[in-house]
Amino acid sequence: MECERPVTGGPCWTELGTSDLEAAKAFYTELFGWRPEADSRQTAGAYAMAYLGEAPIATLTPLYHDSQPVAWSVSFSVAHADTAGRAVTEAGGTVVVGPTEVFDYGRFAVAADPSGATFQLWQPRTFEGAGLLNAPGTLGWVELLTRDPERARAFYRDVFGWTVSDSARYPRWGVAGGEFGGMMTMDDKFPPEVPPHWLPYFVVTDVDASAAVAADAGGVVLMAPTTVPDGPRIAVLRDPQGAMFGVYVRDGRG
Incomplete structure (x- = not known):
């Protein structure tokens, strides 16, 4: 990701839905150094906002x-x-929830692209999203895994105005002149029951050490640390409750 704060059309937030909120808080605190804090308003439910310093980073919810x-x-920021x-429905997708108000923070909706990959729309008001991006412990990249890359190109271009690189191996999404994510085609190596989905990657200073910490904390290393040719060093992990995510170091040395 080539920005440190959210921009319109780009990723602005990430949220974990988990079966064990307290265990998730402990796991991600150990892994990324987050400070989860519960919202004091009863109407907000039991969710926790995760911070690094004073910057909000992610939400953990039951x-x-x-x-x-x-x-x-x-979540992607929209005007x-x-x-x-x-635009989602006109392009062949589905609005699953909303749009609806979230206090005075903003306006929110859940949508799905034509293949079923879900994502969120966020219209900011008092809350623009992550207080920091592309720094250790924060969201740094998002990846669409899909079985229909050509339709995905057209859909996200029409909805968000994204650009997409011509790379056949790994097309990259761009907005406002910067790249923020990529697209992987799901081949026969992916079991048919695995649906298309968006996968967040969090920046770390050492991929190998982060994978080891995750495993020691009860997580699973789904893809061992590897350096992408001419790219970053990455790993794909699963937390103890089953949520998948990636970690990476941009220059591939960590």
Whole structure:
């Protein structure tokens, strides 16, 4: 990601829905040094905001219904949630929830692209999203895993105005002149029951050490630390409750 704060059309926030909120707080505090704090307003539910210093980084929430998977979700900043929601449906996607107000923070909706990969729309008011991006312990990259890359290119271009690189191996998404994510085609190596999805990557200073910390804390290393040719060093992990996410060092040396 080539920005340190959210920009319109780009990723601005990430949220974990988990089956064990207290265990998730402990795990991500150990891994990233986050400071989770519960919202004092009863109407906010049992969610916790995770901070690094004074910067809000992510939300950790309980599962709100039985069919909700344990997973990380990615939010994209939009100027108008209702307008963006209409763009989603016109492009062949679905608005799953909302748009709806979230206190005085902003306006929120959950959407799905034509393949079923879900994401969130966030229209900021008093809360723009992450107070810091692209720094150790924060969201630094987002990746779409899909079985229909050509339709995904058209959909996200129409909804957000994104650019996409011509790379056949790993197209990269861009907005406002900077790249913030990529797209991986799901081939036969992915079990058919694994749905298309967005995967957040968090910046770390040492991928190998972070993978070891995650494993020691009860997580699973799904993809061992590896250095992408001409790219970063990455690993894909799963927390003890089952949510997948990535970690990476941009220059590949960590």
